[in-house]
Amino acid sequence: MSTDFHIVVCGSIVPDPLQTLKPVDGPAGPALQNEMMLPAVLDPWAGHALYEAANLAKNYPGSRVWLVSLGPKAKLQQVMMSVSQKAPFELVVADGSASGFTDSFETAKILADTIDGIADLDKSKLLLFGGWQSASRGSGAVMQMVGEMLGVTEQFQGVDRITIGSDGSIEVMERIEGGSYQKSIVDAAPAVLGWATGELPEPPNNPQIGMQNMQKNMPALQRAQPADLSGSSLSFESVEVPQQRRETRVVKDVPVEEMAKEIVEWLKA
Amino acid sequence: MSDSIKIPDVPRAEMEADIVCVGFGPAAGGFLTTLTRGLMNEDGTPVAESKAMPGMPPQVICYERADDIGFGVSGVVTKGRSIKASFPDLDLSQIPMAHEVTNEKILYLKDPVGASRRPVMFKLADKVLGRWMEDDAFELPFIPPFLEKHPGMIFSIGQLNQWVGSNLMCTGLAQIWPSSPVASPLMDGKAVKGVRMADQGVEKDGSPGSGFMPGMDMKAALTVVADGPVGPVGQHLDRELGLPEGNHQREWAVGMKCVVDLPEGCDWEAGTVLHTIGYPEPEIFGFLYVYPGNVASLGILVPSWFDSPVRTAYRYMQHWMQHPYLWKRLQGGTMRSWGAKSLQECGKRGEPILCGDGFARIGEGSGSTNVLTGSGVDEAWATGVQLGESVLELLKNGSEFTKENLDATYVAKRRASWVEEEAKVAEKSRDGFTRGILRGFIGMGLTGLTKGLVNMPGTPVKPQDRIPTIENYYKDYIAQGEIQEIRTECAKKGSSLHDALMDRVGWPEIPLDGTLLVSHQDALLMGGKVQANPGYGDHVRFADPKICASCRERVCIEACSGQAIYTNPEGGAPLFDREKCVHCGACLWNCSKSNPKDKERTNVNFRAGSGGLHSVEN
The missing domain is CATH 3.50.50.60 (FAD/NAD(P)-binding domain)
Incomplete structure (x- = not known):
């Protein structure tokens, strides 16, 4: 059984998690204020999937990695300048909204169609990677739907580790309830793997990898086709960011235990 | 390090x-x-x-x-001549937080708390101008042309x-x-x-x-x-x-600023620009720009010729914000971004x-x-x-x-x-400041009004050679023995010396409200959103740690914009926490000791570093 995988990672951008987000009503429904000007990052869950994919490809010669992104290409280009320094990949872009206020089914359909359009992709070798959920307003259902649409029925979510057997089988360690893991073995690709955090640290920035990536990926960005997400009947009653409550108080000469007790009371309230 | x-x-x-x-x-x-x-x-x-x-x-x-x-x-705030030349059809509405300057004022701020160190002329000005002041602020009747930014624009870089x-x-x-x-x-x-x-x-x-x-x-x-x-x-x-x-390159300033959601009902209109002088200390300048959407960028500049060994920009900024003229409009606002940056002031x-x-x-x-x-x-x-x-x-x-x-x-x-x-x-407009605040202002006026023909003389001094000892700086205010007691107490508690000294000389405690007046550490997290990527070395280093070990001013600690440089409880050179550093570079010139290998430089080296502020609005 072959161990040269064709790994497709689905992942797009989310606002830098440290920014202040303010929902506004836009002409096409809810949006974030100044979304195009908000600094963005690759969705951290998708990031873990990408680093795992790159590591797998490095260890199994002949493997290839594509990053398939549905997002506004101008913003994607900016984010890719950081991401592409981390790991080698080929970028495939569907130019559309990454606001998170889109229908999961429509998103999955665009991704599946885009993956279908990758010329050199051998679906018998396909490992479909992604985050098991999105860090930003994701439904946590997109990867399953993309897999179904592509006819990939072996699906795993909350994956933290995979081990490739000498026969090409894949042992998958996925998170289940109660803080436990479940191990499964799938005979071979194709499979869908929705990653949790994985086990790899974020790779350092390697400008050489970045330059090599962007030589291929800049043309891919320029070739990006507009993504049609208009088929949805989804409508929003209202949107809001989670409420935060912050209180700062200076206290002096209070024992640590007292402080802890007060914080617990504050949290309970 | x-x-x-x-x-x-x-x-x-x-x-x-x-x-x-x-x-x-x-x-x-x-x-x-x-x-x-x-x-x-x-x-x-x-x-x-x-x-x-x-x-x-x-x-x-x-x-x-x-x-x-x-x-x-x-x-x-800028006249933006070259930017407009590059973008003749520039539409400021395409850039969030940008607006044309609509209203520009220079305000002289009186000291409302009585803790500021004011030369006689400032004390006199406080009295004489008092009758025309609104909320302890006097609006200069005109803006000298060399300072005017109208017509111009304000924006977040x-x-x-x-x-x-x-x-x-x-x-x-x-x-x-x-x-x-x-x-x-x-x-x-x-x-x-x-x-x-x-x-x-x-x-x-x-x-x-x-x-x-x-x-x-x-x-x-x-x-x-x-x-x-x-x-x-x-x-x-x-x-x-x-x-x-x-x-x-002997003259510097640190600009510390925050972006604030103004309270509802604030009467500042978008495009308003305020420059302030006089408070919290005569050497410290303030600025405030009002963006569209009831948002303001505001802060202070603390120059290297402010000869205080405890020149903490953060606390001074909080006192400045609470000046009655400003606080009347800021109270109830929320800090949404915060940061600091060193400015090279030699031109x-x-x-x-x-x-x-x-x-x-x-x-x-x-x-x-x-x-x-x-x-x-x-x-x-x-x-x-x-x-x-x-x-x-x-x-x-x-x-x-x-x-x-x-x-x-x-x-x-x-x-x-x-x-x-x-x-x-x-070129010579700020030479007067090397010899005092009044000479500095007069010098700027002379240079500006004569287009550089007449300047106030002065010799720029290296920042490390200007900084007095704490004992000297407070000699008429706090007895030496008491300073030592305060030092010992702060070292024991691990608290900041500048706060204790400022408290002692009459600066009121900051009434933290958790939204706009927040602790320095909260400003790092909720305003600056400071991050440091793993795998990089410390970018703040001490050229000769032995010199630091015997240093008593420790301006690097007191002036650090992010509280990233702090006292080593075991003695020796200060410690550095990369995860708090906002990369303002103020430590480079906030040091009272020369580099033994290059007397023009201080004992602090500021090298290449990763991370820092994740705030994009400042």
Whole structure:
């Protein structure tokens, strides 16, 4: 059984998690204020999937990695300048909204169609990677739907580790309830793997990898086709960011235990 | 952390581009905008072929230290002449937080708490002007023309950078790489052959650790140095090449600022610009710009000639915000962003060698800031444009980037420009401040009104030679024995000395409200959103830790904008926490000791570093 995988990672951008987000009503429904000007990052869950994919490809010669992104290409280009320094990949872009206020089914359909359009992709070798959920307003259902649409029925979510057997089988360690893991073995690709955090640290920035990536990926960005997400009947009653409550108080000469007790009371309230 | 660790020579990856630019700010924005607009002929062919990648247009790479091209910069008011020249149809509504200047005021602020150290003339002004004051503030009846920014614009440089950078990337003719700290230039004698990236996978002291990845060498025919006043490439060049005869970089300021959601009902309209003098200390200036959407960018400037060893910008900013004139409109507001940045305040006097074989310098680090008008962004952009035009000229002619050719093009353009003309007027405008605040103001007035013909004399002094001991600074206020008691108590508690001393001399405690008046640590998290990427070494190092161990002023600790430098409980040199550093560079000049190997510099070295502010609105 072959161990040269064709790994497709689905992942797009989310606002830098440290920014202040303010929902506004836009002409096409809810949006974030100044979304195009908000600094963005690759969705951290998708990031873990990408680093795992790159590591797998490095260890199994002949493997290839594509990053398939549905997002506004101008913003994607900016984010890719950081991401592409981390790991080698080929970028495939569907130019559309990454606001998170889109229908999961429509998103999955665009991704599946885009993956279908990758010329050199051998679906018998396909490992479909992604985050098991999105860090930003994701439904946590997109990867399953993309897999179904592509006819990939072996699906795993909350994956933290995979081990490739000498026969090409894949042992998958996925998170289940109660803080436990479940191990499964799938005979071979194709499979869908929705990653949790994985086990790899974020790779350092390697400008050489970045330059090599962007030589291929800049043309891919320029070739990006507009993504049609208009088929949805989804409508929003209202949107809001989670409420935060912050209180700062200076206290002096209070024992640590007292402080802890007060914080617990504050949290309970 | 000592700066004595030497990294062994190791094989390094190498790549080659045609032009490598260090730092992405207004100067690099002006440079790259001008360059990319001219790189292609109308028929779609490049004006010159890349030497690094034959058959392609010139390969242009820009490395930015911060994690995003809009992080860690500042709000600004500017006439924007050069920016408007680059974008004649500029529509400010396309740039969030931008607006034209509609209303500009200079306010003299009276001390409402009685703790400020006011010279007699200020005390007199407090009394005489009192009858015309509103909320303890006197509005100057006119703004001297040299300070006026109307007609002009206000914006967040972070947002401008995002807008400019996004336009640039869309051209496909320049690559801007964030999260890419450059450690140093690659020098061959006096020539620059490219840059070396910072090492990764290193320990705090920079020595190789697990996953060591030596920084790559990016070679280029031209290195454009736009890394600002505390950037490691510019500093390296200054150390290696020296400054032109008579020039120095002895005057600095730290600008600490925040972006605030103003309370409902605030009567400041978008486009309002306030400049303040007089409070919290006469040496400290304030600024406030009102953006669209009831948002303001506001803060203070603390200069190196404010001779206090406990010059903490953060607490002074909080006192300034609570001045009755400002607080009346700020109370109930919410801090949404916060940050700090060092400003090189020498202007033309701080100009380094502008070009050499294979390199050219633009922007604030090239001495372009006008210290009379208090304008830097417009000038920085203009120097970038001048270099962009010059590089296009040289590329089209097939000329090399030699010192001679860059002198004949870039430097000649700069010397013939309004930037130079106005910088010459401003050159001596701040000399008076070296001898006191009143002389300083009179000197600025004289220079401005006579267009530089008459100036107040003064000799700039190195910052480390200006800083008095704490005992001397407080000699008429606190007895020496009591200072020692306060020191001991603070050391025992691990609390800040400046807070204790300011409390002692009458500054009221800050009534933290958790939204606008927040603790310094909260400002780091909720305003600055400070981050540090793993795998990099400490960028703040002490040249000779033994000198630090015996230092009693420890200005680096008291003035640190992010409380990242702190007392070592075991004695010795201060400790540094990279995860709190906002990369303002204030430690570089907030030090009372000279570097034993170079008396012009202080004992603090500020090197290439990763991370810092994740605030894009400042």
